[in-house]
Amino acid sequence: MRMSKLLLPTLREAPADAEAASHRLLLRAGFIRRLTSGVYSFLPLGLKVLSNIENIIRQEMDKAGAEEILLPALHPLEIWQQSGRAQTMKDVLMKVETTSGSFVLGPTHEEVITAIVGAEVNSYKELPLNLYQIQTKFRDEPRARFGLMRTKEFIMKDAYSFDASQEEMGSSYQTMYDAYCKIFERCDLSYQPVEADAGAIGGKVNHEFMVPSQIGEDHFASCANCRYSANLEAATKADIGFESKSIDQELKEHFTPDRPGIDLVVEHFKEQGLVAKDMLKCFVFFDSNNKINVGLVPGDRQVRLPKGSRGFEEKDFLDYPDLVKGYIGPKGLNTKDIKVVADYSVKEPKAWVSGANKKNYHYSGLVLGRDFSVENWDSLTVVEQGDPCPRCSSPLVLVRSVEAGHTFQLGLTYSKLIPGASFTDAQGKEQLYWMGCYGIGVTRLIAIIAEEHHDDKGLIWPKEIAPYAIHIISLNPHKSSEVNLFLNNFIKIYLQLG
């Protein structure tokens, strides 16, 4: 390609509203242009980079035994209602109403793929099956940002695996996991697979492939000692012992009118020097057996509900008159068929302040063992920098990062929801598919790579990603017919070699 023929509109100065390095550089170097917020065009160089990344992904997917397909972007609303995600994902769904019906611009394709495979694959002999697609997906992001990092329309690779058993699903998952590592290695990214929470997609085992970055929107917790790493929704911390110490502070009840919540109580007792970490934050949830629990964490920590539990809602207070909103405390709850669980840090021997389970009253001087007891201990807070690693108790570090890919073991979640997502096993019995799904944000990867591979002068693409491998500069071809001839031959040969 001759540069004189190339559409390469560079900018000396970056548009003022481009903040992230990748965004500025991709604009300035003429790779992309914005159409509207969160929607970008790819110019020739941008498209080259995009194709190069897609090809790496294709090669690794194919090697891993997956087959490429292309699915519709336009989905009938009904399949989203069937799976229930018309509701759970309604904030990001882009709907299209036409005279012929209601549609959704696909934000992801679990529903569609399950419908196809459900209809066309009916025997265990056809499993395992792994299909992938690389195509445009749509999400009505409330806040598109950082150029290609978070957009409303983006290209994504999604693979879906179908297996006959949980074990086989696990092995399909491992194959994909390994393929992901290869892909990110070829993109020359310092990625880190982390244990993650499944979020709206459901399922149990899953990993996020994170790339540390200044403009990351997530943090993951990482242990330098044992390589434990997990995102903040999933990360837990270890139980570290406290030295026992007797607390002789007296239990006192205080009249605290209109002081629901940690902040207001701290305000109330600020002259006595009360701080949030001396309070017990009490929260109610239903555990995975749907049994009611009251959880305790120090007042300065954010709560992280255990996996599989459901938070208490406003309306639930009607069913449990013993729980007084804003004044819940651990004292006396065990007698009321409510399980009290606490974060490990509540073992610290001290006198706590918490609600008195009656409106407008709080206790001070609550001592574990004397005034309240705890049935179960767990890690119930969002981890913070320095918390002990759950595996080796070394201090955890929080790393700011971007999610480049996400792999899930979905299990039976979608097979249960989509009619016909089943096959006949060797015994002639009908069974549900064990599914997995595996996403990579392809357009986002461009931004992630650009973030990691640039300097103050500009972009420095990894070899496999770069739009062109070589750039020939001829010195004054107009002056010398010999130079011109050589140049033309060189271009011809190079093009023939591909």
Next chain:
RNA sequence: CGGGAAGUAGCGCAGCUUGGUAGCGCGCAGCGUUCGGGACGCUGAGGUCGCGGGUUCAAAUCCCGCCUUCCCGACCA
């Protein structure tokens, strides 16, 4: 959706406080010079001053409403 900032030429900005018919740099076009390491000179094109309304003899400038974009937060398979 909450908080903050900004919309003036393709890009970066000034002008607004104190109303008087819009300017700078880069880029772009023409001509000339220069040219084996990101050239220079002259000339020129290009603007509904985000949109709508109001005040005024007169609005980029003052007032009201709206829209858009960006940043922080909420949200995020």
